Amino acid sequence: MTMTARAVPVDTSAEYARQLDAADPLRSVRAEFEHPFSEDGRPFTYLCGNSLGLMPRTARVMVQEELDDWSRLAVEGHMLSRRPWVDFHEQFSELGARLVGARAGEVVMMNSLTVNLHLMMVSFWRPEGKRTKIIMERGAFPSDTYAVQSHVRARGLDPAREVLEVGPRTGEALIREEDILEAIRAAGDTLALIMIGGVNYATGQAFSIERITAAAHAVGAMAGWDLAHWAGNLPAKLHDWNVDFACWCSYKYLNSGPGAVAGCFVHERHGTNISLPRFAGWWGNDPKTRFAMSPEFIAREGADGWQLSNPPILALAPLLASLQIFDRVGMEALQAKSLAMTAYMRSLLPTSPLAAGTVLTPSAPGTHGAQLSIAFEHDARTRHSELTRRGIICDFRAPNIIRLAPAPLYNSFADIHTTLTA
Ligand SMILES: *Cc1c(COP(=O)(O)O)cnc(C)c1O
Numbered sequence: 001m002t003m004t005a006r007a008v009p010v011d012t013s014a015e016y017a018r019q020l021d022a023a024d025p026l027r028s029v030r031a032e033f034e035h036p037f038s039e040d041g042r043p044f045t046y047l048c049g050n051s052l053g054l055m056p057r058t059a060r061v062m063v064q065e066e067l068d069d070w071s072r073l074a075v076e077g078h079m080l081s082r083r084p085w086v087d088f089h090e091q092f093s094e095l096g097a098r099l100v101g102a103r104a105g106e107v108v109m110m111n112s113l114t115v116n117l118h119l120m121m122v123s124f125w126r127p128e129g130k131r132t133k134i135i136m137e138r139g140a141f142p143s144d145t146y147a148v149q150s151h152v153r154a155r156g157l158d159p160a161r162e163v164l165e166v167g168p169r170t171g172e173a174l175i176r177e178e179d180i181l182e183a184i185r186a187a188g189d190t191l192a193l194i195m196i197g198g199v200n201y202a203t204g205q206a207f208s209i210e211r212i213t214a215a216a217h218a219v220g221a222m223a224g225w226d227l228a229h230w231a232g233n234l235p236a237k238l239h240d241w242n243v244d245f246a247c248w249c250s251y252k253y254l255n256s257g258p259g260a261v262a263g264c265f266v267h268e269r270h271g272t273n274i275s276l277p278r279f280a281g282w283w284g285n286d287p288k289t290r291f292a293m294s295p296e297f298i299a300r301e302g303a304d305g306w307q308l309s310n311p312p313i314l315a316l317a318p319l320l321a322s323l324q325i326f327d328r329v330g331m332e333a334l335q336a337k338s339l340a341m342t343a344y345m346r347s348l349l350p351t352s353p354l355a356a357g358t359v360l361t362p363s364a365p366g367t368h369g370a371q372l373s374i375a376f377e378h379d380a381r382t383r384h385s386e387l388t389r390r391g392i393i394c395d396f397r398a399p400n401i402i403r404l405a406p407a408p409l410y411n412s413f414a415d416i417h418t419t420l421t422a
Pocket of ligand 1: 113114144201
């Protein structure tokens, strides 16, 4: 797969980047974020939001407010703080739902991504008779592979038998969607679950969640998605796409801070089934009886019923600050800028210091987010060091991939121009 020459004339001038920024309806949002700078005060060019998003200015304010309330109110803060802690997480039920195209109650923010994958597998991987198999992608993020394999082992089965991986064909970098669909058909009534990354972290390839989910359902399997590189990057319609569950982290595209609290979607048809087996904790109990301290667990309806513990308020504050920005801007406006940014990056690449690379990320609409993964036959690490020396922060994935991820909320076309002109 090589870079395709564009029919549009390429304007590599800094003036053109300035024009694109002047015409950008989201240009003012950049100032709502804190941008990193070097020891001597020079700003870095930051194209690493796929790894750790920048800090919304309001995050500092909201964390400070929670500290103030804790200091002043102590235990009374559960009921009396400005955002009472006892139902703090409920602020996300609509905010989080709008982000991923869910209904209120289908989304909860809790734990971290890998923890949530385990919790979802407890409920949605229930091997029975010959229906035991799990399909995932080869080259998944290692934590997902560890989670699935260790989970299968903990349930007394052998991952070498139960986990089927679909990878790229020999000599190809991307997984063909038809190969996933074919693997699902071939597994048929032995398939219990598919669990795939919506956007592959290394290549930036986005799959059709709706089509693959429908194929899994057609053979009677559950469909779960890891949306670590999708949430806040691409619009989603998880409810309408009929996804059974999805999990994502919030520190990448969602700008909610290192180790931020993760997200979890459970489709309404499962959320209303309070007898669905799960690992339980008191915060998943119906709030009407939560404080009765009864030994009998009664699940709360919705994704909230999978919560274990009372949530970390100091960690939820930056998430709230960030999701308020996403909610105001909207994923459609964000995606429009994302598409313009990746097209602009592709147009500059052939004359850039990275021209020797091959773009792995697909270019067709719906098959990528705000990321270009560029593979190099030689010297990828040296090229990455050179970018770093020029004050450009981006990501290197061993053995040979440089990932450039412009975040529509806080990156400018000038950032891209700086990166791709020597
Ligand atoms: C970033 C990422 C993770 C990281 O998991 P945490 O539990 O948040 O540390 C896992 N899976 C995928 C696909 C990721 O992109």
